[in-house]
Amino acid sequence: MSLKKEPDEGITFDTFMEGVWRQNPVFVMVLGMCPTLAVTVSAVNAVSMGVATLFVLVSSCLLVSLIRNLVPKEVRIATYIVIIATFVTLVDYIIQAVSLSLYEALGAFIQLIVVNCIILGRAEAHASKNPPLKAVVNALGMGIGFTIGLLALGATREILGAGKLFGFSLFGEHFQPWVVMVLPPGGFFVLGGWLLLFSFMRSRSEKGAAHE
Amino acid sequence: MNESLSQIFIATLLTNNFVLAMFLGLCPFLGVSGRLGTALPMGIATTFVMLVASLCAYGLNLLLSAFHLDFLRLISYIVVIASSVQLVEMVMKKYSPALFRALGIYLPLITTNCAVLGVALFQTARDYDFAQSLTFSLGGGAGFTLALVLMASLRERLQLANVPTLVQGTALSLILAGLLSLTFMGFAGLGGGE
Numbered sequence: 001m002s003l004k005k006e007p008d009e010g011i012t013f014d015t016f017m018e019g020v021w022r023q024n025p026v027f028v029m030v031l032g033m034c035p036t037l038a039v040t041v042s043a044v045n046a047v048s049m050g051v052a053t054l055f056v057l058v059s060s061c062l063l064v065s066l067i068r069n070l071v072p073k074e075v076r077i078a079t080y081i082v083i084i085a086t087f088v089t090l091v092d093y094i095i096q097a098v099s100l101s102l103y104e105a106l107g108a109f110i111q112l113i114v115v116n117c118i119i120l121g122r123a124e125a126h127a128s129k130n131p132p133l134k135a136v137v138n139a140l141g142m143g144i145g146f147t148i149g150l151l152a153l154g155a156t157r158e159i160l161g162a163g164k165l166f167g168f169s170l171f172g173e174h175f176q177p178w179v180v181m182v183l184p185p186g187g188f189f190v191l192g193g194w195l196l197l198f199s200f201m202r203s204r205s206e207k208g209a210a211h212e
Numbered sequence: 213m214n215e216s217l218s219q220i221f222i223a224t225l226l227t228n229n230f231v232l233a234m235f236l237g238l239c240p241f242l243g244v245s246g247r248l249g250t251a252l253p254m255g256i257a258t259t260f261v262m263l264v265a266s267l268c269a270y271g272l273n274l275l276l277s278a279f280h281l282d283f284l285r286l287i288s289y290i291v292v293i294a295s296s297v298q299l300v301e302m303v304m305k306k307y308s309p310a311l312f313r314a315l316g317i318y319l320p321l322i323t324t325n326c327a328v329l330g331v332a333l334f335q336t337a338r339d340y341d342f343a344q345s346l347t348f349s350l351g352g353g354a355g356f357t358l359a360l361v362l363m364a365s366l367r368e369r370l371q372l373a374n375v376p377t378l379v380q381g382t383a384l385s386l387i388l389a390g391l392l393s394l395t396f397m398g399f400a401g402l403g404g405g406e
Contacts, residue, residue, distance in 0.1 A: 034326040038235035188390030195383040
């Protein structure tokens with residue numbers, strides 16, 4: 001596995017893992033925060049949002065990569081946005097058809113996937129410079145990384161705030177839910193907490209490396 | 213749908229603040245809130261874009277519903293927002309180049325500010341009429357500016373504080389935002405909202 005980034009390098013394992021771990025959109029880059037915090041009140045919502053974003057990300061990166069040599073440089077951002085908006089409209093209608101209760105829970109945040117910085121960022125930074133297959137693999141990794149991040153937040157907030165996970169009660173009847181965690185402030189606290197944990201782990205491993 | 217205008221304004225300004233209660237527009241909220249001097253102009257520019265976007269979205273929605281083109285709504289909204297951001301950018305570049313440079317990349321990024329698209333989408337979802345839409349966008353913009361200015365003031369004070377290196381950066385800003393959001397929950401029930 002080579003870690004060097006060359007434009008003409010083939011598809012490596014790192015193309016995929018970049019988004020899942022090293023450049024995780026939620027925990028490392030802190031991008032796409034609005035849906036991250038708004039819909040993660042329960043694990044189910046978080047996963048649905050993650051999968052919807054994953055779909056839009058992969059399909060728009062594929063299309064952007066296919067037409068990358070046809071689009072004039074000046075209008076590329078506008079083109080990308082229209083492509084993304086098309087796929088989001090698609091997802092919006094699909095979710096509405098599959099599960100109305102989920103649609104109501106996510107509300108306008110499905111349509112707000114359009115303005116998720118991760119998608120435009122990937123389209124501009126990766127898909128517009130790479131062949132379709134590589135772009136799709138990278139987008140898949142990013143999308144999965146985003147879903148994992150959302151799941152981590154959603155699960156934490158659901159466990160603390162409602163004493164449940166995926167709707168199943170965990171602690172029995174006497175559990176006093178920490179309600180603030182499913183309210184807006186909880187979103188900020190939980191993400192802040194996760195970031196703290198990661199920076200703690202990073203400083204530990206750096207210290208460990210310095211001792212050896 | 214019978215909310216009065218003052219109710220809508222107070223709700224979007226305080227109880228349902230876009231940033232702190234609905235999580236819209238977090239990227240500029242965390243990105244530009246480092247200094248008070250850039251936070252205020254950023255808030256005003258965003259408010260202006262919101263107002264324009266809200267007006268255009270209202271007209272577009274009428275037009276699209278009349279022709280049964282609902283599926284084009286999202287695409288047309290985003291194009292309108294992108295154009296109005298371009299307008300603000302040109303005006304600002306002409307009249308205040310210093311500010312234009314200070315805001316930097318965050319100015320074109322208003323296009324991908326969830327709060328702006330959020331205004332357009334929520335007013336459509338809630339069937340607001342013209343005056344209500346106008347109030348909603350003004351309240352939303354004022355709320356966004358308020359949150360941004362409060363956050364910038366807090367962070368300016370924090371620069372002098374002795375914070376452990378581990379906590380510095382985004383984690384600190386997030387916990388600060390959480391505390392601010394907790395404070396804003398105290399406004400709940402104000403204006404006879406939900």
